Amino acid sequence: MAIEDLEVGFVRGATAVAVLHGVSLTIAPGECVAVVGESGAGKSVLSRAVLGLAGEGGSTATVRAQRFDVAGHDVRGYGQRRWRRLRGSRVGLVLQDALGSLDPLRTVGAEVGETLAARAGGARTGRAGRRAAVEQALADAGLDLPAVRAAQRSGDLSGGMRQRALIASAIIGSPDLLVLDEPTTALDATVAAGVLALLGRLRDGGTAMLLVSHDLRAVARVADRVVVLENGRVVEEGPTAQVLQAPAHPYTQRLVAAVPRGAKPGGGGAAEGLQGVRVRGRRRCSPPPGCAAATRCRAAARSSPSTT
Numbered sequence: 001m002a003i004e005d006l007e008v009g010f011v012r013g014a015t016a017v018a019v020l021h022g023v024s025l026t027i028a029p030g031e032c033v034a035v036v037g038e039s040g041a042g043k044s045v046l047s048r049a050v051l052g053l054a055g056e057g058g059s060t061a062t063v064r065a066q067r068f069d070v071a072g073h074d075v076r077g078y079g080q081r082r083w084r085r086l087r088g089s090r091v092g093l094v095l096q097d098a099l100g101s102l103d104p105l106r107t108v109g110a111e112v113g114e115t116l117a118a119r120a121g122g123a124r125t126g127r128a129g130r131r132a133a134v135e136q137a138l139a140d141a142g143l144d145l146p147a148v149r150a151a152q153r154s155g156d157l158s159g160g161m162r163q164r165a166l167i168a169s170a171i172i173g174s175p176d177l178l179v180l181d182e183p184t185t186a187l188d189a190t191v192a193a194g195v196l197a198l199l200g201r202l203r204d205g206g207t208a209m210l211l212v213s214h215d216l217r218a219v220a221r222v223a224d225r226v227v228v229l230e231n232g233r234v235v236e237e238g239p240t241a242q243v244l245q246a247p248a249h250p251y252t253q254r255l256v257a258a259v260p261r262g263a264k265p266g267g268g269g270a271a272e273g274l275q276g277v278r279v280r281g282r283r284r285c286s287p288p289p290g291c292a293a294a295t296r297c298r299a300a301a302r303s304s305p306s307t308t
């Protein structure tokens with residue numbers, strides 16, 4: 001995915017509001033990029049815009065970009081039909097407040113199976129093959145008794161289980177791009193850890209991933225790079241270890257400092273709340289000459305040689 005100079009605004013009646021200002025973002029296959037920022041920074045608007053879903057709730061969205069490639073397609077000028085086709089075939093998504101997107105009266109197996117059929121692009125998998133793939137995706141997403149869950153209506157599942165069904169629907173059939181807005185927020189810590197591990201495996205298998213999360217610990221575990229949004233502008237971006245362990249921008253420093261302390265006691269500095277979390281890409285941090293954070297980066301790399 002490659003976006004340059006993305007501007008997104010909304011018009012409602014006589015009122016126009018600009019939300020994203022010149023956002024640029026690239027995600028290579030097999031790379032996970034996390035977008036972080038305070039509430040209202042524009043993270044969800046960005047994740048919806050890259051899916052062609054920016055307009056909602058009675059507002060008209062204006063979306064402009066110098067470059068806008070999603071899953072290998074230049075989507076500038078795309079109408080709703082082409083967006084729907086692209087999303088259905090090549091892009092998996094878990095959006096915030098998406099639980100309502102599951103039809104409570106349909107079975108989970110039917111919902112997830114429908115996504116698989118769209119991704120298969122007409123290729124025949126056979127009923128047994130489809131059922132096995134659906135159950136595997138449900139199990140991968142952390143649902144117990146996948147065969148039983150597949151036969152249940154989503155309205156009969158708990159909120160956390162429905163979230164996992166959504167994740168199964170997002171990952172089934174190997175999409176090229178996954179867009180995940182707070183995918184683990186509704187899940188308890190154990191299930192969330194399992195889902196993050198699954199996302200890591202998918203990323204390692206070549207899926208490009210855009211992850212929106214308030215949870216910097218989750219970001220540290222799974223993201224290769226972090227993009228920091230403040231009021232719709234990118235104020236910092238870089239390898240995860242660099243941004244989370246040696247944040248250069250005061251806004252990022254505040255975000256990192258606000259992470260609740262981890263289980264490990266002691267420590268100091270802005271990133272103490274991330275202690276005990278294995279941050280991806282620690283070794284890949286190569287600060288440019290003159291970078292004020294370089295000494296701390298190198299010290300961090302020496303004190304813990306592990307990489308994820």
Ligand SMILES: Nc1ncnc2c1ncn2[C@@H]1O[C@H](COP(=O)(O)OP(=O)(O)OP(=O)(O)O)[C@@H](O)[C@H]1O
Nearest residue numbers: 010019038039040041042043044045046056057059
């Ligand atoms: N459809 C819309 N019409 C008008 N303004 C909108 C619309 N959608 C979002 N906004 C505005 O865009 C800004 C960014 O919202 P967004 O939901 O992207 O924030 P966020 O960073 O995802 O916050 P949170 O972490 O709380 O989910 C907010 O000021 C919001 O009011």
